[in-house]
Amino acid sequence: MISAPDLLNFALIVAFVSLAFAQLMCMVRLVLGPGTGDRILALDTMVINALGLVILLGIHQGVTIYFEVSLLIAMLGFVSTVALARFMLRGDIIE
Numbered sequence: 001m002i003s004a005p006d007l008l009n010f011a012l013i014v015a016f017v018s019l020a021f022a023q024l025m026c027m028v029r030l031v032l033g034p035g036t037g038d039r040i041l042a043l044d045t046m047v048i049n050a051l052g053l054v055i056l057l058g059i060h061q062g063v064t065i066y067f068e069v070s071l072l073i074a075m076l077g078f079v080s081t082v083a084l085a086r087f088m089l090r091g092d093i094i095e
Contacts, residue, residue, distance in 0.1 A: 012060050019056065023049045040084045047077030 026049060029042040051073050058066025086092075 012056060015056050016053070019049050019052045023053070036088055040081065040088065043084070044077065044081045047073065047081070051077070 023046060026042045026046045030039055030046070033039040033042055051070050054066050054070045054073060058064065058070070
């Protein structure tokens with residue numbers, strides 16, 4: 001019979017590998033993306049994948065500071081995506 005901690009460790013390993021693979025695929029899209037919009041979307045997805053990796057690291061280590069760090073990453077990712085999209089549409093970020 002598999003114990004609960006072993007099952008949790010297995011789930012964490014699967015999640016780490018899945019997010020790392022998703023991060024690599026986003027890097028490929030970032031490099032090979034045919035347009036600027038594809039590259040911005042790849043960067044936004046990479047921020048979300050990094051957010052997931054930080055949260056998984058916090059769960060694995062049992063430290064709550066990683067959850068606060070993930071909030072900061074999420075806010076910075078949102079602001080940077082909006083700034084890049086605005087620059088792409090208008091050519092200027094601040095009016």
